Amino acid sequence: MTPDQPIIDWAWVGRNLDLLLEKTGEHALITVLSVLIGLAIAIPLTITVRRWRPLVGPVLGFTGALYVIPSLALFAFLIPITGLSLTTTLIAMVGYTLLILIRNTLAGLDGVTPELVDVATGLGYGPGQRLWRIEAPLALPVIMAGIRLATVSTIGLVAVAGIIGQGGLGDVIINLGIHAFFATPIIIGTILAATLALAADAGLLALQRALSPWAGRRAVDG
């Protein structure tokens, strides 16, 4: 990293295309897995706390505290148990998605107009049917906004796991770039990660619109 070096060493990029592709895939995979596992936990948990309202405070308090723990510290807590493994990255990432996913799912379901819930009950929907047929579809834009936010912030956080060699493009930025005093992997890794984030954001937004065509465009753009 000296002033006379070119900003991007294209020869290096050419030699490492396979690696970059692999790391991008890995980054995307960790993100998708984290958000899916996060949803698998957050949705049942939200439905549960909606039944037992006193649990809302503790659940949001706990996931909120988890959210505030700096990622490197969270990795450090996990390493003695799960080592320098992909599991460590995954557990931490899932932990960070929980607050966003639970809060938005809760806000989405609670935000359904009470009259509509009333009408549905009056029409003879059972509680389960009402949740799936009425409340969930109406809450979808807000839930999807949570998924977008969780996905984009996970893409940013995964990179930190490059410190333990399990961070997808973070490995490229940290281990090949920063540690090697070599600017090219830093820049390329950043561009790939940012592209991934913007693509995921745009893709999820499109999905959200396709799934809830009735929702006004403004309402879902959060």
Add this chain to the structure above:
Amino acid sequence: MIAFLGELGAWFTDPAHWTGNDSIPLRLGEHIGLSVGGLGLAMLVAIPLGLFIGHTGRGTAVVVSASTIGRAIPSVAILGLAFPVTLTLGWGLGVPPTLLALMILAIPPILTNLYVGLREVDPELRDAATGSGMSGRQLLRRVEWPLALPLVLAGMRTAAVTVVATATIGAILSTGGLGRYIIDGIAQQDYPKMVAGAVLVMLLAFAVEGLFAIIQRRAVSPGLQRQAGPGGVLATPEGRAGGG
């Protein structure tokens, strides 16, 4: 587990970790110094800029791009990019790139929230204020700023938490701070040291959250305090800025 907790306790009570050039007070001081510095620099840029854009409604593209960049670029990448920049500028390693990265990371949440806070002021209130004979400055100081304050403080809290978290990662650029214990602990496979560092960083992050909760209660007019009940949407439009 019990044995590990014993080792952890021993690490904390070891007098060697309380003095010298790798001591807890020193690392904590470095960490706070970096964080306050990064946040302070960011405020110096973001607040005047946000006030101008929010009050006049000119230059909104700046806010939109800042908030997009803030969301899309990982904090690690900002640290990584700051590194060749400061090297090229001849500012060297360690503190300068970390400080630069922290500042860049902290700008978007403060700027966006300040802008949104000012823009969301009810036009009727602006009208009432102007009609009562307030000058532009008085409108900003007496009406727009206090009404935007809850969002501004929420943005600063997000920024502060992000900065504390990223300052930890700054250890990979051979900065000081509490991240040193974690990075060195991983490298030396010294788990008590690593976990001790994590405990300290976590406590610091919690303290920052607590501090902002207190500031929020003190500084925001009681007329604007809504119960921060559970179930609301995320407090800031940013969420967690760029990770960390």
Add this chain to the structure above:
Amino acid sequence: MISAAAPTASAVSFEHVEKRYGAGPPAVRDLSLTVPAGEICVLVGPSGCGKTTTMRMVNRLVEPTSGRVLIDDQDVAGLPAVELRRRIGYVIQQVGLFPHLTIGQNVAVVPNLLRWAKADVAERVDELLLLVGLDPETYRDRYPAALSGGERQRVGVARALAARPSVLLMDEPFGAVDPIRRERLQNEFLRIQDELGATVIFVTHDVDEAIKMADRIAILDVGGALTQYDTPNAILSAPASPFVEQFVGADRGLKRLSLSRVGDLPLDQPLLARVGEQRAAVRARLPDDGAFVLLTDGQRRPLGWLSREALNADGPLSDTEAVPGSALLQPESTLRDALSALLAADVQSGVVVDAHDAVLGTISVDAISATLRVDPA
């Protein structure tokens, strides 16, 4: 009702004023009118006819494209806008109370901008809250969120009056409250204006409100043209154009009732009885042809009517015996409002009360209808 102008009131004049927003047709077109000092001028007209625009040119929230707006013969364009606005009261429909300031601080906004001494501001705030019927001890330190819509409107008026403005601009100030509360607010404002004597420009959509509040009404047509500017009486008896005629409505005869107030008619004085009084004593006062007695509490506030039969027994009167239901009226209520209140309550006469709800007398449907038969000219 022409109120005596306070020494501070100022005349407001528009001279060939035109306002265009962008390239479109003018919002206000060649407007010339003078509001004499101390009068209430009401601007009415269909939506979008430029009422708000006209009003906002007075405090320079809008600058005219051409023509002049004068306050006491001074062109407002030559006055510094900020100082000008501090001596013009401004009330808007949405009230616009600052949510982060207490009620007291809201009322104190303009005095504070004018850097009054602290003690003077505090005194003035309490004085104004009392004036608009809000107990200072209860309301001063509350925040707007804790107030009802009607209470907020009152605070809005108090805030506009704080620095003793010589001109008061009110843009649909009572538009956001229900009709009953609006009637009360109108009455209260007329009572305040009697003492205040400011020059008031008042915007409304509601012709009845215009007739009730106005010394003079300015009727604007779409496109910002002034079609008639005259006293309510003259507008009702001689509409200047088919537009005005249509605008004031087919029931002009009935609307004339809005020109007079309950207080303008002689009130009947019913026989009053107080709670706790011995029936025998009341019976003794009751004339042979009297069928009813009005029962009041210790402060002369009406509780309801008692029939002659109810007095036949002995012992003191209790407050549960009266038959409630008679409409309560205020001297400032228009005859039209009074009539509809009486018809709605299905009663023959209503009790008129003062600002403290004490009985002033009663007024009957017959007395009101009789005014319709008298030639108004």
